[in-house]
Amino acid sequence: MTREIPTIYDSTAVEAQAAALWEAGHYFHADEMANSPSYAIVIPPPNVTAALHLGHALNNTLQDILIRWKRMQGYATLWMPGTDHAGIATQTVVDKRLRAEGKPALVDYKQMQERGENGREQFIEKVQSWKDEYEACILGQLKSMGCSCDWQRTRFTMDEVCAKAVRTNFFNLFKDGLIYRGKRLVNWDPATQTVLADDEVEHQNVQGFFWYLQYPLQTPVIIDGKSVEHVTVATTRPETMLGDTAVAMNPADPRATALVGKMVRLPIVGRLIPIIADEHVVLPNPDSDDEKAKFSTGFLKVTPAHDPDDWQIGQRHDLDVINVMAPDGSISDKHGWDDADSPEAQNLLGMDRFEAREAIVDWFRTEDLLEEVRDYAHEVGHSYRSHVPIEPYLSDQWYIAVKKEIDDCRLTIDDGRCETEKREGVTYIKETDVPVNSLAGLALKPLLENKLRFIPERYTKNYQLWLENLRDWPISRQLWWGHQIPVWNFTLPDDRKYKEVVGDLTSLLKKCGCIGKVWSYRKENDSHIVYICLSDAQDDRLLNDISEYSKQIAYPSDGPDITPNTIQAHAGDVLIFLEKYVDDIIVRDEDVLDTWFSSALWPFSTMGWPDENATLEKFYPTQVLCTAREIITLWVSRMVMMGQYCIGDIPFSDVYIHAMIQDGQGRKMSKSLGNGIDPLVAIDSHGADAMRFTLASMTTDTQDVRMPVAAIELPDGRTVNSSPKFDNGRNFCNKLWNASRFAMLNLEGTDIAAFDAAKLDVTDKWILSRLMKTVAATTDGLKDFKYKEPLDEIYKFFWNDFCDWYLEWTKPRMLNDAQKPIAQNVLAFVLDQTLRLLHPFVPFITEGIFQNLNSISPQRGLKGIMELTAADSIMVSAWPECVEGCIDEETERQIGIVQTVIRSIREVRSQYNIAPSKKVAASASASDAMCQLLKANAALIAQLAGVEPFDIAADLDKPENAAAVVAGEVQVYVHDVIDPDEERKRLQKQKEFVEKGIAPLAAKLGNENFTSRAKPEVVEQSRQKLTELQDQLAAIEKHLEELE
């Protein structure tokens, strides 16, 4: 049967067989009832926007390596799989696709929604089917890569289980007063009238102007003896001046004393606005390299409603906020501007923002208030969709207060390892403004207490700085795809007090059958809007029905008068409530939650939190999070924050940050550049194991992974985009396949009982010693989250020790009845252990070979050295252990000498073009001890150097016509080689090489400072080395002389 194993490794067949075996054995399934300690990883859920690329392949390969390794070590492992709904990204790709296909797109569904035709629902269905398609694709890709996730537990950030966690957490935060309603400037696209995320804004360098506008002072001021009648502000967006509510200047400005506190009359509008002092303002300096200082007049117009910085200034100085634009970007007095009374202002109403800009500049020019116009090149954000400049636009958003103290004693447990300080009754983390018991504090504290560790360590700083400077987290998104915010609101009639309504509402809901908790919130300074949150999504229907009912009451003409079922029985009570407390209607917030709100819960929402259950009990907290550096802040910190808040424990203790994949030119792989590689294509072209091997072997702590992309022709004639880098992995797999094939040709009839440790020969001892060192190095490497290093170690062991030497030396032994049983057992054992070491990296091929090995040599293990228990699958076999007793430095030294002698003979053979099949006569001369060693191993040398006969004796002279090589302490003579010129050439070269080694050593040892100051062992080492080299040099010189 083994004789039919093909010589070229067929990855397709082996991968399919291994996958089937794993599935049948349910080996990926995590057992929450297992007694062994747990080891869990939650997958960073890929976005359902698109298929996975190589970056994901790397990310998941590394996780699978850890999981498979720990599983073999006997841990109860869980690798939790799933996908992320990726709110805005997914909504956007679906919209793009619909538009590209000429189908009704988001704009159209929005219109339908406005007409009351369920546009929202229909659009979400479109996104849902996109999600279904890509989720299936992604999971398929992961499976093809061999990821040993517990597929039964596959989650999606918007599935029912996750939704419950989201709902519960939202409610808790809401109840704890950590969620509030506030104003925020968003990136508004006036053309499509949608909000854009920051990363959807395309920055373009625009050649524009700085306009210098004069604003007259209410009363002139004397500065340096001169009467000053106006201040000059510089702006790139003159149209926003209509919303100015202050002029700011730096308090350090010499003119500030005279001007701050004075009033300015805003041209066109006539509004009186104050001059305020704010350090944000850049002082003018025409000679500065700083663009801002160069262009600054020292006066900054402040438009809180239309500029993020100005908004901040406005907050600091409690300025009015005047929005002068309609959502379409036209000038409007209907959205917060109530002093547009002047004819000039009236004239601007309705103009597009750019028309208005020109009109305003013209007005200033005409009035002689335009002091100057200067060219200015600057970055302007544009919509990636409509390509029009985005407008910072003021809107209401929900926020999470991240630095507000939480009243919950469960969270105050403090082991004192995190330094704190108390200020004004609040305990802060030392040297920060982060209260210990705030969400930010909860995320920061574990780091300072060394409970949370980043690997590599340098990323710690990222995380820490981000949390220390954290601002409140805006969580509402004006999207349809996502978790809709579970908040309803209504306006109270003016004569009703907030307190009154709360009790009545709660009892009304309970009466109607509400099963969960009800909590309400009232925005500061806006006491007549009541926001309601329900703890249980099952109650949504009730509130939706009340909402529907309120619409019918408020707008009876709009539809038939039907009381919804859920409140039928209590329609009268509802009606009373509505009439008493609800000014207009009850509505649900239309926005959805930021995608990261649900991803923040991923480590435990996937395990069924908030319901207490065995999975959560067994596997939370997890051990490792494995991700790329770009989402340390967005994701990692929020998971820690929420893990602490929801469960009172960090979600993982180690955060491993791995490299990014780049193309051959160091660019990020991206779809728009077309430089990406689909993992499935790589699997097609090279095999899953080859891909994994290459990715893992390129993974180091510091370097991003460069993957040249090339068109590669497959055996079947197709040409695909893959990378020649995967050749490495494929070659390795092929070598592994063939070495195993060879081994198994010789393993039939292996009898474990025939093994006798006393009969091990020197090559056996050597390979076992090498193996054990490799086992130790691999385990140590993985412990430290190293991937390349263990793989390099295994590679060297397998290829350079096992294949190049041990297997070759095995060949004659397999024909020798006395030695065969020993050789067979060692061979089977070493192969078995090598496969196990490799399994986490290349799971399919190792499983394939392991199965073959199981059928040929089912029992393996070395009696008295290491017993092995049989396993049905390599993935549940025991991880190799290093048997210290097998490490044998003396044997390694001896084999090292043997190899050196062999290499020197091969060198001569190669130099004289002696055919490999041709035997040469040779002899060796050395010290008595060395001769003894060589004689003991003469057969090993003779075999692999093609030597016959081989004489060894002390003080042998060089025979006539022989080539002489100095192999360390041994003089090797290859007989009947008759080319003195060639000889001289080679010996001369060797002489130079040795001399090159002697020179620095001699210099060092001649240096008094070195011998006295360097560590004694270093000096001693150098002395020995020098002596050795000098002996060699003498030998070489002697040979050279003999040639003359």
Next chain:
RNA sequence: GGGCGCUUAACUCAGUUGGCUAGAGUGCCUGCCUUACAAGCAGGAUGUCGGGGGUUCAAGUCCCUCAGCGCCCACCA
């Protein structure tokens, strides 16, 4: 603007706390279809470790500085 990383052979990268003549894979040159493997075997060539300075008996490794490449975050009156 703030933070971080990188620069070592033609290419992609290793190089532990400073210490044997700086390594691997690929590519290149020579010879081999040696019955596990030509996706292989044997042999070979290739480096002012980005530039400059410093510390040290000793620097690819530590410090300073200059230059180039890249990433993250913030911002763009």
